[in-house]
Amino acid sequence: MxxxxxxxxxxxxxxxxxxxxxxxxxxxxxxxxxxxxxxxxxxxxxxxxxxxxxxxxxxxxxxxxxxxxxxxxxxxxxxxxxxxxxxxxxxxxxxxxxxxxxxxxxxxxxxxxxxxxxxxxxxxxxxxxxIPILRPLTSCLAANDLTEICGILNGTTNFILTKMFKEGKPFDEVLKIAQEKGYAERNPAADIEGTDACRKICILAALAFGRHVYPEQVPTTGITAITGTDVAFAAESGMTVKLLGRAIRREDGKICAYVAPHFVPLDNQLANVEDVFNGIVVCGDAIGDVMFYGRGAGxxxxxxxxxxxxxxxxxHHSTKKFLDWAEGGPDVVADMAALPMRWFIRTTESLLRIGKCFGDAEVMSRVIDGQVGFFTPKMPKCRVDEILSGGFSAAAPIPILA
Amino acid sequence: MxxxxxxxxxxxxxxxxxxxxxxxxxxxxxxxxxxxxxxxxxxxxxxxxxxxxxxxxxxxxxxxxxxxxxxxxxxxxxxxxxxxxxxxxxxxxxxxxxxxxxxxxxxxxxxxxxxxxxxxxxxxxxxxxxIPILRPLTSCLAANDLTEICGILNGTTNFILTKMFKEGKPFDEVLKIAQEKGYAERNPAADIEGTDACRKICILAALAFGRHVYPEQVPTTGITAITGTDVAFAAESGMTVKLLGRAIRREDGKICAYVAPHFVPLDNQLANVEDVFNGIVVCGDAIGDVMFYGRGAGxxxxxxxxxxxxxxxxxHHSTKKFLDWAEGGPDVVADMAALPMRWFIRTTESLLRIGKCFGDAEVMSRVIDGQVGFFTPKMPKCRVDEILSGGFSAAAPIPILA
Missing domain, CATH: 3.40.50.720 (NAD(P)-binding Rossmann-like Domain)
Incomplete structure (x- = not known):
């Protein structure tokens, strides 16, 4: 016994x-x-x-x-x-x-x-x-060199975003519903500010790539700035909004990890992960994409x-398990601001100015809440930030999951 | 070494x-x-x-x-x-x-x-x-009493059904495309007749429930009888058609396992598993539903x-793994024909006759290819078969995934 x-x-x-x-x-x-x-x-x-x-x-x-x-x-x-x-x-x-x-x-x-x-x-x-994820990651996928982990890691924020998307309700109202249902704490900061997802992507990154990634090394944006306007633009373009934790192994071996809301195309498996469910996609060189899906809390x-x-x-009391990762450090991580991605931006600037600042931007035809929405070409966040801080007035850019 | x-x-x-x-x-x-x-x-x-x-x-x-x-x-x-x-x-x-x-x-x-x-x-x-499935089933979900496994277990048939659904092409034409792409063998029988899915559900059932379930104990229907008319009715009712392998543990401990095409509501996670991908849902008493998703072959x-x-x-060369199941036998399995389910049936019989034979049937308003489609109330297959063999003329009934 x-x-x-x-x-x-x-x-x-x-x-x-x-x-x-x-x-x-x-x-x-x-x-x-x-x-x-x-x-x-x-x-x-x-x-x-x-x-x-x-x-x-x-x-x-x-x-x-x-x-x-x-x-x-x-x-x-x-x-x-x-x-x-x-x-x-x-x-x-x-x-x-x-x-x-x-x-x-x-x-x-x-x-x-x-x-x-x-x-x-x-x-x-x-x-x-x-959801079984850590053990499959370390044993079943052991034959793979893993390249990326990307997931909906927090059920509370996914519930909120799903309701905003499906029922068009604003953030504050949906947060209240989540609290009433017991999905969100009275102090929901750890969920809605992305801290919870940040801790989880740290653990996943460490197991997948073998080095400790510390929470303070992971740029984290929650969902508090996401508005009905963002959600409407997402729907208009055949996408939805999801809070994702991502950890990408670059070719130089460095790990690029961050947490942020993303536009996710509706035909992506993660777009179908709704309400309080979690979905975690692991990408390996032999297996391709594998997804694990289920209740992430409760x-x-x-x-x-x-x-x-x-x-x-x-x-296995006598035989220890092989979970293991090496110490972290500043050399382990790469700055996510250098990662080239496409971005959704909404603005009141003119089409002329959008063209001038962003080149081949894809502008959406429908104006929503007096704003124009557009997708940038692939560019690093640091470049986007540079343009915005140079006087291009816009809401916070949201990356697109490719 | x-x-x-x-x-x-x-x-x-x-x-x-x-x-x-x-x-x-x-x-x-x-x-x-x-x-x-x-x-x-x-x-x-x-x-x-x-x-x-x-x-x-x-x-x-x-x-x-x-x-x-x-x-x-x-x-x-x-x-x-x-x-x-x-x-x-x-x-x-x-x-x-x-x-x-x-x-x-x-x-x-x-x-x-x-x-x-x-x-x-x-x-x-x-x-x-x-896709990591057997190891998670036996170790990560070990705390659960498992109640059901239900999955899209064959990529070839899922590719065919996806193309029939999305492009409205008939079975024969899509099979040819699958063969050209190398997804289907020149002799595709094991895939399209469900044999491959049958073997897989046997293995899953044995691991989940601890007794060997033999392929010959598992009633298996492939997708060769699925027509464009079935697919059109599915789309009309907000569903899609998927070949599922299912193993259900009944309250008396017996295992009810079968393979058959199903109507699957579009908001079910399995409906989103497309092309050659596989998706396997495991249901446990503590965890609820968990899904594993990825490339099922290649x-x-x-x-x-x-x-x-x-x-x-x-x-673990010195410490053997704990994979294990007991011998099978006729006492292990229950007849799937006794499992109460809702069924999709298409027919040229009159509404009067449908009402008389099936009671509270839900009849679809749109007539497709000269046929009426309806959903039966929950009833066992043996009862449906009885009605059909009693002279109610209809295409083969297709169960609905609840």
């Missing part, structure tokens, strides 16, 4: 307990032994909860209990969680986490400790909720990914 | 050699050792091929060479391939195969031998070409899945 400890008994933690309990028999068969929760660490008490009597308040009880083989971290953040995860690994316990902030900022360090101690440090649930989907990692850790 | 032998040097076999050669450095890093091909077994000679000097014609050379750790079977079929795979396992070698016929018909036996000898028998490439995508298995076998 494998005994585990849960750190944090919020949404994900209680979901993990629920899945372990509900599917106990099949999980035991797959792990080749029974998996039971021995402790739940939380500051609160849960007197009416079926697992309430497992609650402890002192991490050192878990740390010092040799029976505990796997510690499951569902606290979130990178302060207390970092301390506990580090100590759990140093105490010789496998660790499973759903905490993207922790992995995106301290993944390399924690993987190093796990490697030195021959332990598992697994975090499938940190990206894409329950109690049970996330818990399902955590429990799969717990099963894996239990099965 | 791990030495491997390739059996069969056709499309997949030569793709495997190409990927192993091209991405040798990153593959060696992931496998933690170099992987080299020592033998290629084929009846032919390849004097101008860079690997031509590795060709042997006698399997026993490979069988008796203790240096060979992994045998990669790319011969196809279930006669010679079965003999060699069995002998390779008995000789203590891990086996990787892309052969769906072999796995669908003899998977249980071969997995048993592998288990007894503590060897890997891996076959990711047998379903979905390069030299390099398939080779990429084979090589990922070779890397895995090399890394």
């Amino acid at each position: 494998a005994k585990i400890a849960l750190l944090g008994y919020g949404t994900v933690g209680s979901g993990v307990a629920e899945v372990l309990h509900k599917n106990a028999a099949s999980i035991a068969r797959k792990a080749a032994e029974e998996i039971t929760i021995k402790y739940i660490l939380d500051m609160r008490e849960f007197p009416d909860d079926p697992f309430g009597d497992l609650v402890v308040h002192d991490f050192s009880i878990i740390e010092q209990d040799p029976e505990i083989a796997v510690v499951v971290e569902c606290i979130g953040g990178a302060t207390v969680a970092l301390d506990y995860v580090r100590r759990a690994l140093l105490a010789g316990k496998d660790v499973v986490t759903s905490n993207k902030e922790l992995v995106a900022t301290h993944g390399h360090e924690l993987l190093m400790i796990a490697k030195q101690k021959s332990l598992n440090f697994l975090f499938e649930a940190s990206v894409g909720g329950g 109690k049970l989907p996330t818990a399902s990914a955590v429990v799969a990692d717990v099963i894996d850790a239990t099965k | 791990a030495k491997i032998a390739l059996l069969g040097y056709g499309t997949v076999g030569s793709g495997v050699a190409e990927v192993l050669h091209k991405n040798a450095a990153s593959i060696a890093r992931k496998a933690a050792e170099e992987i080299t091909i020592k033998y290629i077994l084929d009846m032919r000679e390849f004097p101008d091929d860079p690997f031509g000097d590795l060709v042997v014609h006698d399997f026993s050379i490979i069988e008796q060479d203790p240096e060979i750790a992994v045998v990669v079977e790319c011969i196809g079929g279930a006669t010679v391939a079965l003999d060699y795979v069995r002998r390779a396992l008995l000789a203590g070698k891990d086996v990787v195969t892309s052969n769906k016929e072999l796995v669908a018909t003899h998977g249980h036996e071969l997995l048993m031998i592998a288990k007894q000898k503590s060897l890997n028998f891996l076959f990711e490439a047998s379903v979905g070409g390069g 030299k390099l995508p398939t080779a990429s899945a084979v090589v990922a298995d070779v890397i895995d076998a090399t890394k």
Whole structure:
């Protein structure tokens, strides 16, 4: 029998307990032994909860209990969680986490400790909720040299953009609906400003390309500036608006990673990923494009990914897994501002001025909200910014997913 | 250094050699050792091929060479391939195969031998070409009780149906185009009659539900009877036509598996899987629906899945993988004819007769090619067949994906 400890008994933690309990028999068969929760660490008490009597308040009880083989971290953040995860690994316990902030900022360090101690440090649930993505990326696609990862990584913003597109409602109104439905937090900043997607693309980039990419190295634009006008222009041109996290390996080996809203042509698979769903496209030299699609968040989907990692850790307790990436650094990343892309720009400037500044721009015939929309030829963001700061008045340019 | 032998040097076999050669450095890093091909077994000679000097014609050379750790079977079929795979396992070698016929018909036996000898028998490439599906199914989704697998499993038929739908061309004409493009074989029977999809759903069902489902237990209808009229009715009702393989676990634990063309609503993710692409939806109790999407066939995508298995076998040579399913039998499967579904039927019978025979049928207003199209209420196929054989004249009913 494998005994585990849960750190944090919020949404994900209680979901993990629920899945372990509900599917106990099949999980035991797959792990080749029974998996039971021995402790739940939380500051609160849960007197009416079926697992309430497992609650402890002192991490050192878990740390010092040799029976505990796997510690499951569902606290979130990178302060207390970092301390506990580090100590759990140093105490010789496998660790499973759903905490993207922790992995995106301290993944390399924690993987190093796990490697030195021959332990598992697994975090499938940190990206894409329950969608299997990290393990396929590292094992099933291992024969490929990967060139790009591009995905809708945040369900809340995708819900908002889908509703803006389909129902023509403005951002603020849709955000309120998302909050009422429980899809968005009362403080929605991490979602709508792109921070959550940024952490996830960091983890994906590190696994795909082998070097840690830190969140502060990833230029991140959220969706707060997207208006009904942008959405109407997208629809007019056979596209939709999606918040994408992208990581591209350039030919010189450097990684270009960023998060930004994009215009996405409707015949692109990512355009069909709607509401709170996530879709992640991985591009490899042998496989071409592969997409993984499903619920990117939510109690049970996330818990399902955590429990799969717990099963894996239990099965491979003696043989460590091969998750690994090297340290990051300024030499790892390339500036996304140098990446040539086409851009959508809306403006009140004259056609003459558009032609003069952008050359072969493709101007849309319909004027929307008194503005003209156009697509630039392929050009780097730094060049677009140069033109705009040179006095060409326009809303923030939005890149087109080719 | 791990030495491997390739059996069969056709499309997949030569793709495997190409990927192993091209991405040798990153593959060696992931496998933690170099992987080299020592033998290629084929009846032919390849004097101008860079690997031509590795060709042997006698399997026993490979069988008796203790240096060979992994045998990669790319011969196809279930006669010679079965003999060699069995002998390779008995000789203590891990086996990787892309052969769906072999796995669908003899998977249980071969997995048993592998288990007894503590060897890997891996076959990711047998379903979905390069799309990671079998490993995610068995590991990443291990916390779930799976309830259904439903997928577009054959690229050739999906190409044909997509072209019929988008360009309104008849079946025969599109089949010819598919053959010209190399998507369909000169003898396209295995694709268009559903045999290929049938083998794949057998493998998926066995992995998902733990019991071998044999191809002869899976009622299979191909796409040869689908006409432009069906496609026009589908379009008229906001749907498209897709050949789906489905495996459903009923509440009594029995598996209901079949292959048939379906009407699929355009807002369903599977409706957006076009051309030669495959899409496989897995439904679990915790995760909900997850979809895997990509190129389901082709030299390099398939080779990429084979090589990922070779890397895995090399890394886990001492610790066998947990792929496993129990023997099949008549008690495992349930008759799909009892599954309640809605059906599309086109007929020249009167509205009065439709109402009398099918009760609450939803009749489409537009008459196409002199026929009326309607959707039945939810009812089992056996009941529909009963009505039709009772003298209600109609084209073959097509189920609706709910």
